[in-house]
């Protein structure tokens with residue numbers, strides 16, 4: 001198997017790069033494209049710190065072989081703020097003290113973005129379900145769930 | 159088959175700092191000509207919020223808004239020595255060092271302001287918004303940015319300060335254990351309410367009530383973060399966590415997050431927390447360290463609540479469904495009420 | 499609502515001078531949060547220097563064994579492999595992290611030398627152009643072992659004739675100034691037992707617990723133009739890591755620079771000097787940047803956990819609930835090497851007998867070596883598991899006496915002026931008040947005399 005040229009639309013920009021077989025989407029984002037918001041907490045699908053949106057769905061990018069998603073569109077935390085302004089989820093996390101070490105935050109926010117895109121008015125249980133693949137070792141989850149609900153409320157008002 | 163409810167209590171104390179080898183941390187602070195103060199440290203923020211809390215300590219001491227403080231930390235070429243972040247020492251040691259450094263810098267700041275305003279330094283105060291003014295006379299004032307420029311270009315002074323906190327070395331007396339290992343003690347009492355499923359052995363924590371005495375809550379929202387995050391970790395330790403589930407047997411060790419169980423967002427109890435403040439004489443504005451202790455009281459509170467619920471005394475952590483069920487089986491086999 | 503705070507109840511210490519703060523005590527937004535929510539916070543692994551090499555470790559497959567042979571042929575044949583390091587490449591291979599505060603002896607090899615003492619102990623380090631090549635080559639290292647008897651239980655380890663885990667100590671325990679354990683001797687417990695209305699003794703046990711930070715332990719070492727090494731690390735203690743690493747490398751301290759301070763969770767798990775020394779050696783030998791990051795498996799099973807502890811508590815108790823004597827035998831399972839456990843064991847000793855004024859206390863706290871992953875610091879170490887035991891014990895005593903568990907605690911709670919078992923006079927205590935507060939929070943009624951108790955009143959005993 002040979003390296004292959006991969007085209008992705010990342011945060012609305014076309015990116016073309018060479019990927020060796022087996023290279024994960026996470027590694028391409030971080031190591032090739034220099035987009036380091038997505039984190040590598042386990043590289044085996046267990047922690048959710050690498051969560052990004054792939055064609056609008058939240059995926060664990062460490063589990064996606066990048067050669068298999070040629071042509072897809074990808075959204076990472078770097079692409080969430082618009083014109084330098086935080087979006088509702090980011091603001092809610094910031095003001096709600098939903099971050100401690102911050103290592104889980106990019107994955108949590110992307111999982112929340114995916115949820116709110118498809119369900120703008122989620123219940124608490126739906127929020128819990130949406131982040132069930134994301135580990136946080138610091139916060140005890142409560143402030144994160146609250147922040148996502150708060151973000152939904154902010155978005156409804158906007 | 160039933161869900162059995164119980165309530166358990168635990169009260170604990172926890173030392174701030176663990177000193178035996180001598181426990182120092184240093185801080186340096188200086189004003190740039192923009193009127194911004196840079197706090198230089200080599201201390202580490204693990205997510206507990208050290209960077210924020212030391213900025214608050216510097217701002218309070220200087221009498222400036224927290225926006226005027228930048229914390230530059232954890233580069234051993236530019237930051238003075240810090241022992242590190244452990245033993246609930248960060249806020250206490252580094253906070254004290256920063257206060258000392260900021261107090262020295264404040265003195266220079268006021269001295270330069272006195273010359274600029276042609277008054278006595280003793281008659282000056284800070285207004286908390288960035289001005290140094292003659293006490294009670296708002297019209298006679300100078301902004302920190304002008305002051306910093308004047309110090310540099312007119313007076314040839316550095317508005318800067320040095321700070322250190324040292325808990326001196328102490329060796330335990332080997333015969334008796336006499337020692338002075340810590341700087342102060344924080345306190346907590348936790349009440350846990352659990353439900354035990356006597357068919358599956360699963361323990362659910364429904365509510366946790368936590369009363370903490372922490373000296374001084376420097377940033378109440380960050381205190382809340384520690385209390386809640388720690389309570390969650392304590393619950394996790396109590397019910398799930400072990401790298402060797404059948405210790406001392408080495409087998410069945412979890413290798414990833416799928417096997418190493420921890421409570422998720424669906425499993426969190428209702429928290430009711432309260433804070434008491436009894437400032438420590440040696441703490442920064444009276445603060446004690448609480449980063450670690452918040453995981454402690456929940457564990458025995460849950461053990462005691464399980465006993466209260468179903469009569470099973472779990473003396474081995476974690477309190478897995480398997481252990482609960484074995485305990486219930488034993489109780490059923492041997493219905494002697496004098497077990498405890 | 500956008501953030502939570504907990505109510506501050508000022509009714510308990512009303513005499514504390516009300517201070518007029520501007521910034522202290524107010525909700526200041528976290529200075530790091532903007533970086534976190536935008537993904538701009540730079541963690542150590544977020545840099546990618548050009549020509550970066552990757553380091554992976556081949557680890558022991560045995561609990562306790564002599565190493566007869568290490569065959570690197572297959573590993574070196576993997577395309578992309580640059581070098582394989584063994585103990586011979588590490589200038590001062592044997593170390594102990596607390597030597598900086600005078601703890602002896604050096605007892606742990608950076609890379610195993612002749613012997614392995616726990617499953618997962620590092621034997622050699624593969625440096626390669628890609629992570630995949632490093633991982634593949636590490637798997638291809640062949641080690642021939644001769645198994646040795648292993649010991650896993652703390653009390654078995656201390657028994658006569660147990661296999662010796664760590665020859666640098668000569669015994670399966672850490673020696674405290676000539677003693678086989680850290681001791682507390684305060685009053686006369688035996689007399690207390692003789693005079694007690696009840697004597698209760700129970701045993702408690704915990705298992706090792708992993709810190710499980712979402713960011714694993716790691717570093718990236720970048721050789722600098724001036725010959726120094728810049729180490730991007732998630733250590734919890736920059737100078738501590740710098741000093742230990744320099745000692746292992748046998749290099750002047752100022753050849754190293756640590757850059758860190760932003761850590762994806764530590765909880766005590768990132769103070770072990772686990773990755774920096776070998777990565778620095780690799781960077782020095784290759785002249786290229788080297789990255790060494792633990793996999794999640796390594797973090798779970800190889801990085802130090804919170805020690806398992808076994809604790810026996812025997813209490814002398816009077817009919818009215820006063821605890822008059824407490825005898826504690828505590829075992830900290832240090833695993834194969836000291837790391838921070840001798841310190842944690844002392845911390846446990848200082849914590850005894852818990853937040854209570856007990857006039858007679860006897861404690862033996864053992865730091866024991868076994869053939870398992872070395873344990874080390876974790877959030878509250880020395881105290882967390884002791885609290886589980888102590889507070890379970892208090893509950894059992896209350897039940898045995900038919901007493902309200904909070905009244906039992908209040909009756910025995912330490913107060914200002916009490917002399918603790920390690921002979922420090924208690925000050926700034928507040929156990930009484932947090933218990934009173936918790937009781938009020940849950941509607942647990944206390945009689946008037948218990949509500950009137952105060953940490954500031956000296957007790958007559």
Ligand code: FES
Nearest residue numbers: 043045047048062
């Ligand atoms: S890094 Fe992808 S799930 Fe952990």
Ligand code: FES
Nearest residue numbers: 101104136137138
């Ligand atoms: S904030 Fe640290 S892991 Fe979530």
